[in-house]
Amino acid sequence: MVVVSRARLAAFAAACGVASVAISALAQSAEQDARLAFQAGMEAEGAGDRAAACEHFRKSLSLVRELGPLRKVARCDAEQSRVVEAKAALEELLSRLPDDDPERPALTAELEAVTQKVGSITITRRGPTTGLRVRVDGKPTDAFDEPRPINPGRHRVEVEAAGEPPDVFDVTVPTGSSLTVEVPRAARATGEPQPPRATGLWIGGWITTAVGGAALVGAAVTGGLVLAKESEYDDCTTGCKDLQSEGNSLLVANGVLWAVGAAAAATGVTLLVIDVTTASNEPPSVAWSIRAAGPSLSLAASF
Numbered sequence: 001m002v003v004v005s006r007a008r009l010a011a012f013a014a015a016c017g018v019a020s021v022a023i024s025a026l027a028q029s030a031e032q033d034a035r036l037a038f039q040a041g042m043e044a045e046g047a048g049d050r051a052a053a054c055e056h057f058r059k060s061l062s063l064v065r066e067l068g069p070l071r072k073v074a075r076c077d078a079e080q081s082r083v084v085e086a087k088a089a090l091e092e093l094l095s096r097l098p099d100d101d102p103e104r105p106a107l108t109a110e111l112e113a114v115t116q117k118v119g120s121i122t123i124t125r126r127g128p129t130t131g132l133r134v135r136v137d138g139k140p141t142d143a144f145d146e147p148r149p150i151n152p153g154r155h156r157v158e159v160e161a162a163g164e165p166p167d168v169f170d171v172t173v174p175t176g177s178s179l180t181v182e183v184p185r186a187a188r189a190t191g192e193p194q195p196p197r198a199t200g201l202w203i204g205g206w207i208t209t210a211v212g213g214a215a216l217v218g219a220a221v222t223g224g225l226v227l228a229k230e231s232e233y234d235d236c237t238t239g240c241k242d243l244q245s246e247g248n249s250l251l252v253a254n255g256v257l258w259a260v261g262a263a264a265a266a267t268g269v270t271l272l273v274i275d276v277t278t279a280s281n282e283p284p285s286v287a288w289s290i291r292a293a294g295p296s297l298s299l300a301a302s303f
Contacts, residue, residue: 034063041072050079067096078110081175083117084149090114119173120147121155122180133160134183147178159183208267215261222254 041056054076061069074089076082090111097104123134125144134141135158141148152175160166173179 030063034060034066034069037063038066038069038072041069045072050076054080067093074110078114081117081153082151083114084151086114087111087118087149117152117175119150119152119176120178121150121157121171121173122147122178123157124180124182126182131161132183134158135160144183152176157181209265209269213261213265215257216265218257218261222257225254 037056037060041053041060044050044053044056054073057069057072057076060066061073070089070093074086074093077086077089090107094104094107094111097107121136123136123141123144125132134144136148136150137155138158150173152173154170154172157169157171158166159169167183169181171179171181
């Protein structure tokens with residue numbers, strides 16, 4: 001059994017008394033500083049200096065969370081487009097005010113107006129996010145596929161994984177709007193090795209592209225010969241029939257080479273795109289269009 005002497009009990013009681021007095025003094029000092037800061041804010045507001053007023057009101061609220069400073073800070077936040085903070089302050093105000101308080105209707109209307117200005121940002125993912133670190137305006141977040149409230153304006157989203165350089169997205173959220181940011185594909189984000197290439201597609205794509213390129217070069221050459229024959233035919237005086245026959249043959253060969261070259265090049269590039277997108281686990285999306293333009297063809301593609 002532990003026996004505590006009366007002297008020790010008296011000393012303990014005295015220490016508790018001193019601590020209580022110190023805590024009470026600190027509380028009174030904080031309240032006094034809060035009142036002084038609030039008064040300074042009211043004076044700055046009366047002088048038309050809203051920036052200084054808001055600074056004083058925030059200081060007052062940081063010392064003592066009274067309703068007066070809270071109301072002023074909510075208005076400051078709304079004016080400075082800090083609508084997320086303004087919404088939280090107004091909600092706290094309404095939760096602390098009596099039901100019959102005459103200010104409740106005005107505060108409720110103000111809360112509804114502020115809520116409509118709050119934006120949201122959603123971080124989506126393509127796959128597992130093991131080891132992935134995401135920060136929004138420097139603050140870490142692990143909430144994926146869920147909208148989070150955010151103030152309107154410019155924001156920075158950083159996505160980082162071990163062994164990979166960070167991806168930085170500077171985005172702008174319009175007032176009251178939602179924005180979705182998709183993080184990089186899982187294989188790159190988690191540092192996992194990429195799947196092996198589809199070797200058959202890769203090799204076949206390059207071979208077909210090379211064949212198409214050679215055919216297009218041949219088409220360009222025969223096109224030049226056709227123009228030369230046409231010039232000779234214009235100046236021809238004898239043997240023109242043979243010259244015309246040669247020109248027609250070259251024109252047919254030119255058309256065939258253009259068609260074969262365009263088709264082979266389109267097929268080859270498509271195979272390469274399919275190979276790359278298959279390796280990254282993304283569905284391929286390739287569209288080609290070929291247009292005839294006189295003795296030549298124009299080629300367009302979108303991926």
